Amino acid sequence: MFKVLVMDGISDMGIQLLYDAPDVEVDKKNGLSEDELIAIIAEYDALLVRSATKVTERIMAAAPKLKVVGRAGVGVDNINLEAATNRGIVVINAPDGNTIATCELTFAMMMSIARSIPQAYKKTVGGEWDRKTFVGVELRSKVLGILGMGRIGGEVAKRAKAFGMEVMGYDPFLTEERAEQMGVKLSSVNDICAKADFITVHTPLTNETRHMISRPQFEIMKKGVRIINCARGGIIDERALVEAIDTGIVAGAAFDVFEQEPPQADHPFLNNPKIIVTPHLGASTVEAQENVAIDVSEEVLHILRNEPFKNAVNMPPVPANVLNALQPYFNLGEKLGAFLGQSIEGAVSEIVVSFSGDLADVDTTPLTRYIVKGILANQLEGVNIVNAMHLAKSRNVNVVTQKSASSKTFTNLVSLTLKTKNEQRLVAGTLLAGYGERIVQIDQYPVDIAPSGNLLLISHNDKPGIIGKVGTLLGNNDVNIATMQVGRKVVGGQAIMVLTTDKPASKEVLQQLEQLPELTQVRELSL
Numbered sequence: 001m002f003k004v005l006v007m008d009g010i011s012d013m014g015i016q017l018l019y020d021a022p023d024v025e026v027d028k029k030n031g032l033s034e035d036e037l038i039a040i041i042a043e044y045d046a047l048l049v050r051s052a053t054k055v056t057e058r059i060m061a062a063a064p065k066l067k068v069v070g071r072a073g074v075g076v077d078n079i080n081l082e083a084a085t086n087r088g089i090v091v092i093n094a095p096d097g098n099t100i101a102t103c104e105l106t107f108a109m110m111m112s113i114a115r116s117i118p119q120a121y122k123k124t125v126g127g128e129w130d131r132k133t134f135v136g137v138e139l140r141s142k143v144l145g146i147l148g149m150g151r152i153g154g155e156v157a158k159r160a161k162a163f164g165m166e167v168m169g170y171d172p173f174l175t176e177e178r179a180e181q182m183g184v185k186l187s188s189v190n191d192i193c194a195k196a197d198f199i200t201v202h203t204p205l206t207n208e209t210r211h212m213i214s215r216p217q218f219e220i221m222k223k224g225v226r227i228i229n230c231a232r233g234g235i236i237d238e239r240a241l242v243e244a245i246d247t248g249i250v251a252g253a254a255f256d257v258f259e260q261e262p263p264q265a266d267h268p269f270l271n272n273p274k275i276i277v278t279p280h281l282g283a284s285t286v287e288a289q290e291n292v293a294i295d296v297s298e299e300v301l302h303i304l305r306n307e308p309f310k311n312a313v314n315m316p317p318v319p320a321n322v323l324n325a326l327q328p329y330f331n332l333g334e335k336l337g338a339f340l341g342q343s344i345e346g347a348v349s350e351i352v353v354s355f356s357g358d359l360a361d362v363d364t365t366p367l368t369r370y371i372v373k374g375i376l377a378n379q380l381e382g383v384n385i386v387n388a389m390h391l392a393k394s395r396n397v398n399v400v401t402q403k404s405a406s407s408k409t410f411t412n413l414v415s416l417t418l419k420t421k422n423e424q425r426l427v428a429g430t431l432l433a434g435y436g437e438r439i440v441q442i443d444q445y446p447v448d449i450a451p452s453g454n455l456l457l458i459s460h461n462d463k464p465g466i467i468g469k470v471g472t473l474l475g476n477n478d479v480n481i482a483t484m485q486v487g488r489k490v491v492g493g494q495a496i497m498v499l500t501t502d503k504p505a506s507k508e509v510l511q512q513l514e515q516l517p518e519l520t521q522v523r524e525l526s527l
């Protein structure tokens with residue numbers, strides 16, 4: 001008999017499948033602290049949660065029988081995925097079940113701030129009949145900017161079209177063809193900020209999306225813009241938003257999520273008449289809760305019964321002989337992927353992975369998963385080696401593997417080429433005896449770089465004095481250069497410079513670098 005612990009008020013209708021299963025015993029609990037959960041978790045084979053329960057390493061360490069953690073929802077930021085992977089616990093989520101609920105809340109929020117419904121309600125029930133203050137705006141003919149055109153963003157776009165809105169969308173995985181099919185104008189973040197009347201975010205919270213809307217973005221927005229966040233707290237800089245309201249740029253904002261949840265009683269959103277808030281209710285509809293609970297229950301049963309499953313967000317088992325041969329390359333592969341994923345802009349259409357030398361004799365599929373994970377992790381939430389290939393495929397990214405038994409220069413070489421509509425970039429790496437992981441080629445330039453820490457990848461025209469200018473600029477801004485590599489093919493031609501720095505350069509420093517006329521591209525990477 002398998003024992004399943006269901007937390008966080010997950011829908012009873014949704015988990016009926018578990019109640020009906022002859023080999024499963026279900027316990028439901030709510031609001032347990034970490035210690036209370038630790039005291040009872042040892043007897044359970046499966047744990048089901050929403051976002052309220054934080055599934056920590058301590059909890060997993062106290063759960064020797066735990067085979068699966070099921071998240072009845074999308075975001076798995078409340079589950080320690082690394083600890084689960086290390087302990088062989090499968091983590092599954094339910095990515096589709098609450099899409100419509102969250103999309104509809106986004107629309108409810110958009111309409112509420114267009115017409116000041118919560119503010120008008122408050123006055124009316126308070127006994128005031130105020131028909132002058134609340135003159136709203138129509139959605140028709142307004143420009144809606146959507147940052148993050150995945151499941152929820154795509155559904156929001158569809159509904160916005162029905163309201164007669166003009167829709168602009170930004171997503172690193174959105175191609176022009178797909179945008180056209182959806183009736184959405186593919187745009188940059190800056191374009192959206194400059195032109196939109198309403199801006200809504202539907203990305204996960206990642207290093208790249210944290211504060212993707214902050215002071216510089218507010219500064220270029222149209223006066224009177226309205227902002228909605230029903231995705232994750234932190235995508236929009238809360239402090240900068242309050243400033244933008246105070247300076248008259250933003251006319252209204254609607255937030256379902258906060259940088260810290262629940263927010264402190266003195267949080268500036270809670271007494272600002274131009275900001276409306278809800279307590280993370282995006283997925284809270286009867287239908288969504290039933291959907292996600294059904295999806296998760298089905299998957300939990302598959303995993304407990306050792307049957308195939310589809311929504312795992314962490315690691316599958318790899319045969320021991322393959323693992324032994326490939327394990328030393330997993331970290332290098334992921335770093336190479338992260339290097340190119342952060343070096344290139346625009347929707348990736350093809351990933352070409354080439355293995356040469358001894359690696360050509362092994363089934364390199366698990367290593368390819370690490371590489372693809374490294375590429376996608378910059379843009380997507382919850383990417384891991386289980387779902388990396390699936391995510392690439394679902395975004396029409398073609399993954400091509402090539403092998404060659406001989407390697408001209410190294411015993412083993414992993415090369416990776418990323419293609420977008422406008423660009424193609426290459427990086428290659430190897431394991432050097434005595435030196436460990438090295439990046440040995442970037443585009444056409446031979447280099448020798450340890451793939452870790454903060455990197456600045458600069459393309460420039462080869463002219464005297466440029467290295468000095470970059471060094472001085474960084475030094476003046478207290479960014480210490482640890483190592484520097486310069487690569488060029490011909491004197492006076494195109495060249496690259498790769499710097500490792502002791503701390504990341506700020507956005508302002510990057511902007512200053514971009515203004516140096518000899519530099520053609522500046523990318524900051526974190527490996």
Ligand SMILES: NC(=O)c1ccc[n+]([C@@H]2O[C@H](COP(=O)([O-])OP(=O)(O)OC[C@H]3O[C@@H](n4cnc5c(N)ncnc54)[C@H](O)[C@@H]3O)[C@@H](O)[C@H]2O)c1
Nearest residue numbers: 075102148149150151152171202203204230231282283379
């Ligand atoms: N408020 C709620 O209760 C609630 C409910 C469901 C989902 N969510 C959150 O909403 C978000 C979106 O959910 P989804 O189901 O649409 O996920 P999704 O994975 O289908 O879509 C996310 C999209 O964001 C894009 N993206 C990643 N980085 C980006 C960047 N830097 N700029 C622009 N786009 C970027 C991805 O390419 C992807 O297409 C998730 O963070 C999820 O946790 C919140």
Ligand SMILES: O=C(O)[C@H](O)COP(=O)(O)O
Nearest residue numbers: 050051052073074075283
């Ligand atoms: O990531 C999600 O699915 C949403 O944030 C919903 O979270 P919830 O299940 O706690 O409502």
